[in-house]
Structures are given as C-alpha cells and as structure tokens.
Amino acid sequence: MNKVSINAAQQRYVIECGEGYTCLGFANARDHANQIASKLSRANLAFTDEDYATLAGYDKYLKAIQAWSQSPLTRTTYFDPGTDAKAARVLESCRTHERKVRLILGDTSTGEPWLEEHDVIGRIGRSTGSLKVPLLIEPGEHGGCAILCACLLAIVDWESGDFLYRHAAYREADLSIKPSGDADRSWNVLRREEVVASFRDIGKAGAYLAFMRGATIEPRVFR
Incomplete structure (x- = not known):
C-alpha cells in the first residue's frame, strides 16, 4: 500500500x-x-x-x-457525492444516447458560472475501474476528463440549444461588453465591473458573451 x-x-x-x-x-x-x-x-x-x-x-x-x-x-455509473439526482439522470441519458452536450459548471450555492470554455463540449462517456465516473469526451477524442458532477449548473443539448438540466440556483452570467481603449484588443467583456476577456473585434466579444450565457456556439468562433 x-x-x-x-x-x-x-x-x-x-x-x-x-x-x-x-x-x-x-x-x-x-x-x-x-x-x-x-x-x-x-x-x-x-x-x-x-x-x-x-x-x-x-x-x-x-x-x-x-x-x-x-x-x-x-457496473453502474458512479456520481460524485453532492450530485443533483436530476443531473445524474440527464448525464446517464446523454451517455446512453450518445448525445452531444454543453456543460455549464460553477458554484451551486450561488448559481454563479465559472465561465469555463474548455472541456465543456462533447458527449458523455464513462471511465473504467471500480468507480466508473462520467467523462466529457470532446469531438474526435476517445477519452476525456472526469466531470465535476457536483458542480453542474446546467446541461445544454448541443443540437437544439435546449436546457436538459438547470440547477435551481443557476443564473446566467452577468456580462457586458465595453470598449477597452486598447488598440490591439478593442473590446472587453466584463462580469459586473471585472474584465474577464478581451477581443480584437466586437463580433468575437459577442460570441464569447453568448457562449458564456449558455448559447451553443463553437468556441473557435471567439478564440
């Protein structure tokens, strides 16, 4: 040992x-x-x-x-302690139906999203071993990272954009776009008064804002 x-x-x-x-x-x-x-x-x-x-x-x-x-x-899927029972059922349904989804993670006590753009789009898989935990498998990949199931705020169907699961506390990120005054990155996205991202053009800033509010937009559009 x-x-x-x-x-x-x-x-x-x-x-x-x-x-x-x-x-x-x-x-x-x-x-x-x-x-x-x-x-x-x-x-x-x-x-x-x-x-x-x-x-x-x-x-x-x-x-x-x-x-x-x-x-x-x-032999069953093992979910983290604290995972909402409805979130677990939706994840398992998405896994068995090989449904592509978008995950929104964050603080379940406040409903505040973490604004994650990586490891949040793909299908649901499952690990091997004693505890077979859900995995987020990105398109074109065969393996993926474990999902922080107890931190799920929402699960969005990628094709329709419909919310398959929404935590009771979840609220869309409070974001806005303002000029930055920087010639290279002219537009800032702010959460309340804090800058969370900067972009060369307002189109990319708008796509980022929409994505962070739950829209099914490919991240490559704003990266």
Missing part, C-alpha cells in the same frame, strides 16, 4: 504515487465513504467523528471503495 501522510493545514491526505504524490481531501474521503455506505446499506463503512482527518479514516475510505468494487453496483 502507498505511504500516506496527513496535511492538516490543507485538510488533505498526501499519498505517495510512484515518483510523485497525489492528494485527497479529508471531506472528499468522508463523503465518498458515506455515500458508498448508504448505497450498499453498510453502516460500518461510514465515517464516525473520530475517523475524520485520520489515517483510520483513509483506511475506511479504501475499504468503502473495495466494497463498491465487489458489489453489483460497480
């Missing part, structure tokens, strides 16, 4: 991994273990107050993963 240490200041486990290290947050370990304990009806896998931020807690997390891998549920 890899050597594990505790970084109390950063609230995470630090795990030796080959020639480097990987990290796992205390809360993340607890939430995964508790979710698995609930789905498997295995109360013994759930964290107690004494397990949090301890090596015993990390060991319990590993035992929960192992228990999941030995259960029939390991």
Whole structure:
C-alpha cells in the first residue's frame, strides 16, 4: 500500500504515487465513504467523528471503495457525492444516447458560472475501474476528463440549444461588453465591473458573451 501522510493545514491526505504524490481531501474521503455506505446499506463503512482527518479514516475510505468494487453496483455509473439526482439522470441519458452536450459548471450555492470554455463540449462517456465516473469526451477524442458532477449548473443539448438540466440556483452570467481603449484588443467583456476577456473585434466579444450565457456556439468562433 502507498505511504500516506496527513496535511492538516490543507485538510488533505498526501499519498505517495510512484515518483510523485497525489492528494485527497479529508471531506472528499468522508463523503465518498458515506455515500458508498448508504448505497450498499453498510453502516460500518461510514465515517464516525473520530475517523475524520485520520489515517483510520483513509483506511475506511479504501475499504468503502473495495466494497463498491465487489458489489453489483460497480457496473453502474458512479456520481460524485453532492450530485443533483436530476443531473445524474440527464448525464446517464446523454451517455446512453450518445448525445452531444454543453456543460455549464460553477458554484451551486450561488448559481454563479465559472465561465469555463474548455472541456465543456462533447458527449458523455464513462471511465473504467471500480468507480466508473462520467467523462466529457470532446469531438474526435476517445477519452476525456472526469466531470465535476457536483458542480453542474446546467446541461445544454448541443443540437437544439435546449436546457436538459438547470440547477435551481443557476443564473446566467452577468456580462457586458465595453470598449477597452486598447488598440490591439478593442473590446472587453466584463462580469459586473471585472474584465474577464478581451477581443480584437466586437463580433468575437459577442460570441464569447453568448457562449458564456449558455448559447451553443463553437468556441473557435471567439478564440
């Protein structure tokens, strides 16, 4: 088993991994273990107050993963703790129907989008391993990155532009376009009063603004 240490200041486990290290947050370990304990009806896998931020807690997390891998549920899609049940159903439907979608990620407590333009367009796939998590697979690719399912604000059908899922807190990004005074990049896109992007022409600025408000526009239009 890899050597594990505790970084109390950063609230995470630090795990030796080959020639480097990987990290796992205390809360993340607890939430995964508790979710698995609930789905498997295995109360013994759930964290107690004494397990949090301890090596015993990390060991319990590993035992929960192992228990999941030995259960029939390991053949199903595994969603992050905190994922909205409706978002999970929509992602799974998009995966089985190979539907191209646009994801909008952000803070689910405020509904504020993160204004991500990369790794948000493609079809939904699924990883291998014990926890088969949803992946966002971009056009022309065979693999992709894991989706931060608990941070989904919206899922948009690429062909129709219809919202397949919208988080209760989601609100469109409050963006505006103003002249920058810069000869090279004449137009700024602002979120409230903060500049978030600059462009040579107003057409690209408008396409960026529309994309960040949920429109299904290819990012190459404004890059």
